[in-house]
Amino acid sequence: MAKTAGKKSVTRTGKASAKAPRRARQSAAKAAPPASQRVDFFKLVPKPRFVGKPVKRKEDVRLITGAGHYVDDLRLADMLHVEILRSPHAHARIVSMEVEEARKASGVVGVFAYKEISSLCGDVPLAHPGIPDLKVPHHPVLADGEVNFVGEPAAAVVAESRYAARDAVDLIRVEYEPLPAVVDPEKALAPDAPKVHKELADNLSFSWEVKGGDLDEAFKKADRIIQQRVRSQRLIPCALETRGVIAQYLTGEEQLTVWTSTQIPHILRTQLSGMLKLPESKVRVVAPEVGGGFGSKLNVYAEEGLLSALARLVAPRPVKWIETRRENMAATTHGRDQIGELSIAACADGTVLGVKHDCIADIGAYHQLFTAIIPTLTGLMLAGSYRFPAARTTLKGVFTNKMPTDAYRGAGRPEATFIIERIMDLVAAEFNLDPVEVRRKNFARKFPFSTPTGLAYDTGDYEKALNQALKLADYQGRRARQAKARDEGRLVGIGLSTYVEICSMGPSKGMAAGGWESATVRVSPTGSVEVLTGTCAHGQGQETVFAQITADVLGIEMDQVKVQRGDTGNVPWGVGTFGSRATAVGGTAVFEAARRVLEKMKKVAAAALGASAAQAARVQIKNGKFWAGKKSLSFAEVAFQAHRGLVIPEGETPGLEATYFFEPGNFTFPFGAHICQVEVDRDTGEVSIQGYWAVDDCGKPMNPLLIDGQVHGGIAQGLGQALYEEAVYDESGQLLTGTLMDYAVPKATHMPWLHCERTETPTDVNPLGVKGVGEAGTIGSTPAIVNAVIDALRPLGIKHLDMPLRPEKVWRAIKKAAAAP
């Protein structure tokens, strides 16, 4: 069960107020029933046929044959096409905009700027993070007289074809008056810095703090105070499918339908209703096939509001906009971008007594949905898998003339883990200890474990995962071989990270939006089963996992189960897929709904079979049949009876459908240990990865094949951050990594072979025992790789380098070290 942080004093404050933000508040869970009264999946289905097995995905046949439909693949009759004119300036006043020529161009239906749209569509919204005095600027869907980042939408062309719309964009003439731009978040805090938003006093959007334990005491008792500045650079999520929106408004039916590439159709529906001032009942959001998200589609975007508004203007003709890759890189949310100043109070035996972390988060020009919330997660997770007695994060969220940051795979936790795992290695280096021993020394060992930042870790066995990883990697042997290589003058390094992350977002009281998830399971008269889930998979394979769960609960084949998601028109309600929550929260909702359908089917079967009361209490499913005593009915027959309505048991109603809203009692805290070996080329600074080993613990595995897939993909993204990726803006705010020619998404040749294993430490937060695995690889890998590179460079006296560890940076560090006396 989830616990509070106990008696330790924990405070989280905004700048001026002591009121704790909602997302951070967490007390004993009341929502979930005690474990003793709960039916756990493995009690109900002791020998599952599908759950836990490496089942092939149901999604795949359509995807490997090109028959799936992403937004761009949808074609509606009479569809119009939208292209958007975007700001080439980081900061400028729009002096004038001439659109007549564009309006008259062949195939153009209309050209729209702020003044034509503003009455139809309000500002881009944010989920209120509960941070007092949060400054939120005006954020229109088309620029209102001023542009604040390169790529900000300024006008939209609607035309008969995409080619015509694109041609017309070139005919719009905008006169901009360039204004001074501010790009560096630290410079943005200077009193004389140019202001991103003239209506605000300065560029500070918010301050926030979380602390616990006695820091003064910790720093007094420490043998040494280690200081380090650590940066988590700005990243571009780069889902392979760019964003895209189709919107259609049917005037007669008063119905707006929006097809969009999103992770959160239901939240989007609620927000669009607010932006467009339409009753929610008149808005339907559909996420068709979604080609990757990684947090970048966990948002409400200007274009979603804009297209909806345009759809009303050209009703009933549908309008379609498909983002180009350049637009995607400039105007879809970025990730990370934090600078942390660290002070670490450490003892000579490797014990860390306390950590102070002063963080500046570059949030870009505006607030998107979770912009302010993401860096607070870094503060909350600052303790990592260790029992630091005291920790404090102060956070400043700063406006700059760049694309807003928001969730990107891991969202706040990779930053925290990177900091902590660098700390562990800094401490090891400082006292000349083995990094493994420093970690062992500090591990949290008693669960539930209360962190100084107020979280309660459900379960964990960090040492077990570490030991298994050490064995898998042959750590001892590897260190011995490293010593030999060093003697030969080679720069070989071994790095590790032992992470814990916060997952399965989460209890509602810990979330800015709801933390629950819904599911409906319904059985048709012919016995086919539909699962409607509020989660919205975009590659995770929930169609398969939820079918595994449902088929096992109902004793049927997976083929009989169709999982539907992504359409607010048929899924009753939902929150979405993000934060490694889909299986732990959404899967549990499916389990609970299926369980309720099963109970009812048992009753219907008993009634239809004329079973005695004693037999009725012991109806069993075996080989796809419901058995009461020696008589049986097939699954389909029971389904038919439930709909036929003649043998409905007393107290029941006809039909076969259950909807369940699952509210978890706590977050879950998956963990693991990643080890990486690298060799650095002394002459070129190139890093080559010689081996990678990972042991992750995501609780009970639902489908090991899919877990491996999630871990591999996560590691690739973490490796991208460690070695290659960085969104580079020049000092005037131009995005220099504006295409995939300059922004390096890892390729097949960049990846080493990944040796992955698991430990299994179930959680009792949900009846599946599942913790979540979507972000684990990303969180674990970045510090393991960076630690390995720094370890390789240790003989040269190098203690830290900022990411990405591109060859030139490493080469310069080597050169500088060589030149040092």
Add this chain to the structure above:
Amino acid sequence: MIEFKGSHIISRSRQELWPILQDPAVLKRCIPGCEELVLNGEHLYDVRLKVGFGMIKGSFQGTVQLTNMVEPERYVLNIKAEGRTGFAHGTTRIQLLPHPSPAATEIRFESHLQVGGMIASVGARLCQGAARMLAEQFFRELEKCLRN
């Protein structure tokens, strides 16, 4: 941001060179790709350019203004050019230094150009080289001009 500097020896004295460098006809000939250059205010010229490197071509429209003029020593060129593929704004400080040989001048220039739009987001790696080539082209043409 493109920053580059260089110098060039021109076989004319500073006094001779000074008016030449403000002559619209000369400027039009020497500025690479210049299709139109019209005086439109004090030391202010409206310009239309077609700049190209191989197949990569862009049309730009803008202004060139000379400020901080200290005859015959130095001035600042303020450049603003915009086109479909992006824009370039910036300044070039120009110094005319006496050369040991009396009939020659050393022109030193130092440019700070802010490039934006498509050319910055896809062509950043080539901008520095492009700017340098344009400067070289300018002086090459200027010399040709002076020879005739």
Add this chain to the structure above:
Amino acid sequence: MIPVAFDYHRPRTLEEAVDILRQYGDEAKVLAGGHSLIPALKLRLAAPKVVVDISRLPGLSEVRRSGSGLSIGAGVTHHQLMVDPLIAKLCPLIARTAPEIGDVQVRNLGTLVGSICHADPAADWPAPLLALEAQVVIVGPEGERTLHINEFIEGMLTTRLAGHEIVREVVIPRAYPASCAYKKIRQSASGFAIAGVAVQLEKKNRKCSSIAIGVTGVAQRAFRARLIEKSLQGAELDEKTIAQAARQVTEEVNDFLSDLHASAAYRAALAQVLVQRAVLAALAA
């Protein structure tokens, strides 16, 4: 993602192609594999009025013997150069460079001639072509002319090719032995050369009897590392000698490129390292 409108011509003969170019001059662009032109069209960085597709002109997509050397037609793709037996036999440096270009799909369609006509300073081909003393055969309304690759590429994105001319083929004037190598450091996103060095050498009695080194990616245009070649000519090629000679790479040019992927100093260092590695690899080949 959407080009500006243009007209498309697919002439049946080279003469017809030249004739179209003569008509439109600078407003026309030649397309063979399209892997330089079409990306520029999509970004609207290039907006010709006319595109002249020469990819199907008879005879242009072949590698042929030419005197004691060979000829590479304008339509020959990078992939052909990887697998062509004649190339492997007469000019292994070309065969070793080809797999380093782009990726499979780019190599399947992109052409060597298209690449040199685009004259991107980060392109691979100029390095080996300089080392091999390649000749570029150009046809135009006035007939045919031949330029050495070093003259052909003028600078960044610019060549001596006039608007109404077409490169018909690149000629490697003679056959070369197997002592050759191309080494490059890839820009991790685009795969272009941050630095690339091609070496073609010959040995007599353990001494280097001839050596040619082409360097690309590090300067506005690819160049021959003449100073280094001079130092190594006639020398015994041990690691120390090579390393010492390679240091002179900084004196070969004064305009090392600098961009967000690599500074001028780093490029200079890489060029030095790659010269050493390429010479050693050529020796071992």
Add this chain to the structure above:
Amino acid sequence: MPMPRSTPSLSKKLAISVTVNGGEVRREVEPRLLLLHFLRDELGLTGTHCGCETSICGACTVFLDGRAVKSCTLLAAQADRRQITTIEGLAAPAHQPGSSGKLHPVQEGFWECHGLQCGFCTPGMIISAAQLLERAPNPSEEEIRRGLEGNLCRCTGYQHIVEAVRYAARKLGGG
């Protein structure tokens, strides 16, 4: 400051004839129409995806006369009188009319080995993998990775894709 004008689309349409997935199609197209858009918008073959503008990601990979090419870097006009195979033509699912219902061994490998997640890069990746196996029936891990360098995947970390290609290699080798 007024911006220069662009020329409106006045170019002459071209009549082209392309053999796509075994059937001949004839259309009149704008010369600037990209092969990618021709396949998707004119022919409704939406299995070929568009992931970038700069010929890097490979999501749009198709076969042109048996060579894997990026259809975003080709004009439809260039495909005139040539053969195109898209993911839809590699093998069709059982429920499609006229289909044998058999997957191509590479498709099978991707399914068996969980070689895809969001599926967006998958059609292009499969075409490239098929090309790879045609040229190197028994590829090493390194050859597989190099063969797929022109295709980005943001989901899988490529490992399962490598396994999928090995699976297909075994299958094609008669295993």
